[in-house]
Structures are given as C-alpha cells and as structure tokens.
Amino acid sequence: MPVMTMLEAIRHTLHEEMARDERVMVLGQDVATLGGVFRATEGLRDRFGAERVVDMPLAEAAIVGASLGLAWSGMVPVAEIQFLGFTQQAFHQVAGQLARIRARTGGDRGCAATIRAPFGGGVRAPELHSDSLEAQFAQCPGLKIVAPASAADARGLLASAIRDPDPVLYLEPLRGYRAVKDEVPEGDHTVPLGQAREVRHGDDCVIIAWSAMVHTCLRAAAEVEAATGASVGVLDLRSLVPLDVESIVAAAVRTGRVVVAQEAPPTAGFASEVVTVVQENAFYSLEAPVARVSGFDTPYPPGMLEEHWVPDSHRVAAAVRRTLEARA
Amino acid sequence: MADARPAATPVSADAENAPALGELLAEMTRARHWSTRLFNLQRQGRIGTTAPIDGEEAAVVGSAAAMDPAVDWAVPQYREPVGLGRFGEAVLRHTILYHSGHPDAGRYPAGVHVFPTQISIAAQIPHAVGLAWGMRLRRQPGVVLCYFGDGASSEGDFYEAANLAGVVRAPVILFCINNGWAISTPVRGQTAADSFAGKAAAAGIAGERVDGNDVVAVLEATAAARRRAAAGEGPTLIEAVTYRMGPHTTADDPTRYVPPDELELWRARDPIARLRRRLEEEGGWDDARQRALEEDADRRFDAALAAADATPLRTDCFIDSAYAQPTPELERQRRILGDAEAR
Numbered sequence: 001m002p003v004m005t006m007l008e009a010i011r012h013t014l015h016e017e018m019a020r021d022e023r024v025m026v027l028g029q030d031v032a033t034l035g036g037v038f039r040a041t042e043g044l045r046d047r048f049g050a051e052r053v054v055d056m057p058l059a060e061a062a063i064v065g066a067s068l069g070l071a072w073s074g075m076v077p078v079a080e081i082q083f084l085g086f087t088q089q090a091f092h093q094v095a096g097q098l099a100r101i102r103a104r105t106g107g108d109r110g111c112a113a114t115i116r117a118p119f120g121g122g123v124r125a126p127e128l129h130s131d132s133l134e135a136q137f138a139q140c141p142g143l144k145i146v147a148p149a150s151a152a153d154a155r156g157l158l159a160s161a162i163r164d165p166d167p168v169l170y171l172e173p174l175r176g177y178r179a180v181k182d183e184v185p186e187g188d189h190t191v192p193l194g195q196a197r198e199v200r201h202g203d204d205c206v207i208i209a210w211s212a213m214v215h216t217c218l219r220a221a222a223e224v225e226a227a228t229g230a231s232v233g234v235l236d237l238r239s240l241v242p243l244d245v246e247s248i249v250a251a252a253v254r255t256g257r258v259v260v261a262q263e264a265p266p267t268a269g270f271a272s273e274v275v276t277v278v279q280e281n282a283f284y285s286l287e288a289p290v291a292r293v294s295g296f297d298t299p300y301p302p303g304m305l306e307e308h309w310v311p312d313s314h315r316v317a318a319a320v321r322r323t324l325e326a327r328a
Numbered sequence: 329m330a331d332a333r334p335a336a337t338p339v340s341a342d343a344e345n346a347p348a349l350g351e352l353l354a355e356m357t358r359a360r361h362w363s364t365r366l367f368n369l370q371r372q373g374r375i376g377t378t379a380p381i382d383g384e385e386a387a388v389v390g391s392a393a394a395m396d397p398a399v400d401w402a403v404p405q406y407r408e409p410v411g412l413g414r415f416g417e418a419v420l421r422h423t424i425l426y427h428s429g430h431p432d433a434g435r436y437p438a439g440v441h442v443f444p445t446q447i448s449i450a451a452q453i454p455h456a457v458g459l460a461w462g463m464r465l466r467r468q469p470g471v472v473l474c475y476f477g478d479g480a481s482s483e484g485d486f487y488e489a490a491n492l493a494g495v496v497r498a499p500v501i502l503f504c505i506n507n508g509w510a511i512s513t514p515v516r517g518q519t520a521a522d523s524f525a526g527k528a529a530a531a532g533i534a535g536e537r538v539d540g541n542d543v544v545a546v547l548e549a550t551a552a553a554r555r556r557a558a559a560g561e562g563p564t565l566i567e568a569v570t571y572r573m574g575p576h577t578t579a580d581d582p583t584r585y586v587p588p589d590e591l592e593l594w595r596a597r598d599p600i601a602r603l604r605r606r607l608e609e610e611g612g613w614d615d616a617r618q619r620a621l622e623e624d625a626d627r628r629f630d631a632a633l634a635a636a637d638a639t640p641l642r643t644d645c646f647i648d649s650a651y652a653q654p655t656p657e658l659e660r661q662r663r664i665l666g667d668a669e670a671r
Contacts, residue, residue, distance in 0.1 A: 025465070051465055057495055062454050062488035069458025072443075074466050077458075093485075096448050097455065104444045106435035107649030142650045165652040194655065242655035 028080030122175035156191030202233025288326035383573030386599035390546030479510025540568030
C-alpha cells in the first residue's frame with residue numbers, strides 16, 4: 001500500500017472520484033488555477049477541465065448555497081471553504097438550507113453536496129483560521145460531519161462523503177495535512193460514515209477524540225503507559241454525525257474509565273455530547289468520572305499563545321492519570 | 329367568435345407558448361381568490377400563517393407565463409406559490425399543505441419544477457443560481473426563475489448570488505418583486521439606490537425595471553430575459569414595481585404603517601381590475617365570464633383542499649425525512665417518540 005500524507009490522500013481521492021463520476025465537480029476559492037491554498041485540488045483543473053473545477057468568487061454563502069442548486073441539477077458538488085472559521089459567512093446556508101432541504105421536501109430530495117474545510121490550530125495562522133466549530137454544525141440536523149485523523153481514513157471518508165446522498169461537512173486537520181502519513185489502501189476504498197476506529201487498544205482507560213487530537217491522544221496514551229504501566233486505548237470517532245454510539249459505549253463499559261479530548265472550547269463542545277452518551281449508556285460500568293480535555297472558553301488566541309491553548313499530550317496525559325487514580 | 333379574439337391573441341413574440349390575455353386574467357383571478365380562501369382558512373383557525381398575494385398577481389403570473397414548465401424551474405420565496413398554477417395543478421394543493429403545516433408540502437410530484445417554499449429571506453437565490461448553472465453544465469435546456477422581494481435585495485445572499493450568476497453566466501432570471509414594503513419598512517428605508525434593477529450593474533448583468541401591475545409588460549420582459557438566458561447570454565435582474573395591497577401576513581396589521589392615501593392610489597392600479605377593463609373594452613370579457621371563472625376557482629380550491637385534508641400524516645415521518653436513511657441515533661429517538669405516544 002502506498003504511504004501518503006493526508007493532503008495527498010485527499011487530492012488522490014478527489015482525482016479518483018472525479019474520474020469515477022463525471023457529475024462530481026469541485027468549487028471554491030483558488031481551487032482551480034492555484035490548486036488550492038494547500039494544493040489539495042492540484043491537477044484537477046488540467047485533468048477535468050474548467051467546467052468541473054471552478055475558481056469561485058470570494059463569497060462563502062454563494063459557494064455553499066449554489067452547491068444546493070447544483071446538487072438539484074444532478075451535479076455532485078464538492079465545495080471547499082478555505083478555513084472552517086470562514087464557514088461562519090455561510091452558516092445560514094449550511095444550517096438553514098443544505099441541512100434542511102430534505103426535511104423541507106418531506107424526505108423526497110436531499111442535497112448530495114460535500115463541504116471540505118480545514119480546521120484546528122498549530123500552524124501559526126491569523127485569526128479565525130484555527131477555530132474548531134464542529135459542535136456548531138452538530139446542531140444542524142440533516143448534516144453529516146466527518147473528521148478523519150489518518151490518510152487512509154481521509155481517503156475512505158472523503159469517497160463516502162462524496163457518494164453520500166446527504167450533505168456532509170468534511171473536516172480536515174490543518175496541522176495534520178503534511179505531518180500525518182500512513183498507508184492508504186489502493187483501489188476503491190471507502191469508510192462508512194458513522195464508524196469509530198480503535199487506534200490503540202487499552203484495557204484500563206480509553207481516550208476518545210477525532211481529527212488532529214487523535215495524534216495528541218496517542219502520544220498521551222504512550223506517555224501514561226510508559227510512566228505507570230496502565231493500558232490506555234484511543235478511540236478515533238472519525239464521524240461525529242452519525243455518531244458511533246455503540247463503539248463509544250463498548251469502550252466505556254470495557255475500561256470503566258473515559259477521557260474525551262477536543263480542541264474546541266469546553267462549553268457545549270462536542271466532547272460534552274460524547275460524555276453524555278457515556279453517562280447515559282455506561283454509567284454503572286464507570287469507575288471514575290468521565291474527564292473532558294479541551295481548549296478554553298475564549299476566542300482562539302494569537303499564534304504565540306496557541307500551544308498554551310490547544311491541549312497537548314501532557315494535558316491529556318494528566319487527565320488520564322487523574323482518571324486512572326480516581327476511585328468510584 | 330369575435331368576442332374571444334383578444335383573449336386568444338398571443339401577447340409576446342418572445343414567449344411562443346405564452347397564454348392569451350384571458351388565460352392570464354384567469355390565472356391572476358385564481359391567485360387572488362385562492363389567496364383569499366387561504367386567508368379565510370387562517371381566520372377560521374384551520375391553517376397557520378399565510379402571506380396574501382393581493383396586488384402582486386400580475387408580477388407573479390406574468391413572469392411565470394413566460395416560462396416553459398416542462399424544462400424551466402420556479403424558485404419562490406413564500407408569497408408567490410398561489411400564482412404558480414402554470415407549473416402544475418399540484419402547486420395549489422402543496423400550498424395548502426404548506427400553510428396547514430403538513431410535512432409533505434415540499435414534496436412536489438416529479439415533473440413539477442417548483443422549489444419548496446423557503447422562508448429565510450434571499451437564501452433561495454444562491455440555490456436558483458446553482459440550479460441554473462448546473463442545468464447548463466448538465467446540458468439540460470431550461471431557465472430558472474427566482475422570486476424575491478425588495479427587502480431581500482438588501483441581503484448578502486442576493487449580492488453574492490447575483491454576482492456569481494454574472495460570473496458563470498447562469499441561465500437564471502432574478503425576479504425582484506418590489507411591492508413597496510418589507511413588513512413595515514418602506515423602500516426608502518431599504519436602499520438609497522434609485523432602483524432595485526440598478527443593482528444589476530454591480531453584478532455586471534442585465535437589469536430591467538418593469539410595471540409590475542401590467543401583466544403583459546411583465547410577461548414580455550420575462551420572456552426576453554428567458555430567451556437571452558436560454559441562448560447563453562446570461563442572467564437578468566428584473567424589478568417588477570408593484571404594491572402589497574394587503575398585510576404582510578395574516579399576523580400583520582398594516583394600518584399601523586401603510587399611509588391610507590398611498591394604498592388608495594395603488595388600489596386604483598389593481599392589476600386584475602386593469603386587465604379586466606382592457607379585456608372588457610376589447611370585448612373579450614364580461615360579468616358572466618368572470619363569475620364562471622370565480623366558480624371554477626372555488627371548485628379547484630375545494631378539490632385541492634379536500635386532497636390536502638386527505639393527505640395522510642405519519643407522526644414519526646420527521647425521523648425519516650432528515651436524512652436519506654435515519655441514523656442509528658434517530659432510530660433510538662423514534663422509539664422514544666413511540667413510547668411517549670403509547671402512554
């Protein structure tokens with residue numbers, strides 16, 4: 001199997017999907033001539049032409065809103081928003097329109113559009129480029145949300161998202177674009193939406209995370225295991241909506257100790273949803289309170305502060321150790 | 329049959345299949361009649377909020393008349409559907425379903441090319457542009473007619489979508505119904521621009537202002553815009569200048585803000601009375617025809633109302649209509665709903 005960075009896996013998948021289905025088109029700012037500000041769409045315009053790979057005017061609501069109309073015409077739009085923070089300028093189209101159109105038609109007609117957007121900190125980007133807004137979108141019924149942490153999953157989940165009959169928000173980890181490299185299956189590789197992945201097996205505690213935080217949590221698990229001998233697992237949700245409740249509950253029941261880690265601010269973040277799922281379904285198996293590791297209830301800070309703001313492996317490890325030491 | 333001649337005369341060279349004047353009057357009369365029936369149903373407590381069309385019939389019916397319902401699409405806001413009978417008999421039934429709060433309202437039968445009613449002001453305009461653009465990419469014939477109001481032209485979605493339409497030369501007609509009011513805000517509070525049609529200049533697209541109470545003028549302007557769009561010559565922004573003669577919705581009290589003399593001025597320009605006078609003068613219309621038309625409109629409404637009332641309602645259908653397949657979590661929630669209703 002070839003080894004790819006996440007960015008290469010995304011680009012490879014866009015090429016594959018456009019070759020597979022002539023209705024698939026890519027639209028966004030700077031996606032055609034430049035090949036995307038991160039080069040995720042490099043080569044697509046030359047290979048598939050300017051009708052199917054389109055540099056859009058600088059207007060997020062039009063990119064997302066037009067995708068709904070394009071989908072109704074029978075095209076399969078894959079829209080890129082340069083940074084998730086800028087989806088705020090299209091939020092009314094995502095939440096109020098794409099996510100609701102199937103319900104608005106009594107289930108008859110959906111919107112098979114994919115919205116790709118990088119998110120998360122760690123690259124010293126200007127304001128609004130690093131925000132983790134996934135919980136805002138999790139409150140948009142009708143929308144699916146995936147957030148891969150590996151190149152293989154980037155490939156499989158993007159293929160599934162593009163083929164899905166409903167709108168999918170596909171979140172790409174900014175700091176994982178080139179830093180994360182792994183083996184990507186050849187051929188037609190898809191990963192079903194709504195299935196978590198056990199990245200590291202552990203019997204004493206499980207850390208639940210998604211996207212770039214999965215790698216932080218893997219380092220934390222190794223740190224704790226080296227220091228204490230405890231067996232610490234990591235569960236990568238991969239998909240926030242639909243959520244793999246079964247795998248979350250199974251891991252909680254098996255270990256009795258759960259830490260949920262996210263990059264977003266703590267209040268009403270998606271981690272809180274995961275904690276609730278554990279509490280509702282595995283309460284009597286818990287041996288310690290479920291711990292939550294997050295950013296802070298502040299706007300994402302300027303670059304010089306970001307390593308203090310984004311949870312690092314030590315903060316996650318400290319939460320794991322407290323959870324291991326707790327006695328119910 | 330001399331008295332039928334004016335009613336059968338084609339009204340526009342651009343619209344080969346445009347209805348004759350008599351049919352336009354019929355469609356406009358039905359639109360107002362049905363809007364009034366809906367208003368009365370709301371007052372009887374049988375349905376929810378509605379937005380009366382009174383005054384805007386020429387703008388809606390005239391523009392729809394320029395379209396080919398077999399290949400074209402209408403993307404309404406919310407006041408227009410009673411005037412979109414040209415796009416299919418089903419539109420009235422679905423309009424009743426909408427105001428009844430029935431979840432099947434937006435489930436138009438295949439072949440009815442109407443977008444479901446969309447409430448968030450201007451948010452449908454990017455959809456219309458995307459649809460038109462996609463139809464061209466798919467090499468499908470057809471033009472998209474998108475309705476919105478004067479107030480909507482202040483929204484970002486309008487500017488973003490009009491701009492995009494110009495860039496991709498989408499075969500779309502952006503049809504702005506300037507009815508003088510956005511609820512209680514008059515046009516002078518909406519923009520300092522001389523006209524809404526003038527906003528086309530910013531998008532680099534054609535813009536045209538038309539007397540929205542003159543159904544023939546509306547039809548001709550829309551037909552010309554449709555011909556240009558279909559020929560790949562790009563989109564047009566049409567501003568139809570008209571007046572909202574009724575309340576914003578059944579929940580509104582326009583006596584708090586509409587100047588009575590202004591309303592009287594516009595009542596004197598009532599688009600239905602105006603067309604009827606013209607047809608009567610030309611000998612193509614009389615009271616008997618009008619009565620027959622209104623009776624027919626009533627019969628059609630009664631039939632649509634009966635069909636709407638008979639539309640089955642499954643109380644857990646919202647679980648099934650959010651996604652193509654309910655998520656496992658939604659299936660769990662269906663059981664919660666079932667347990668609650670079993671009590």
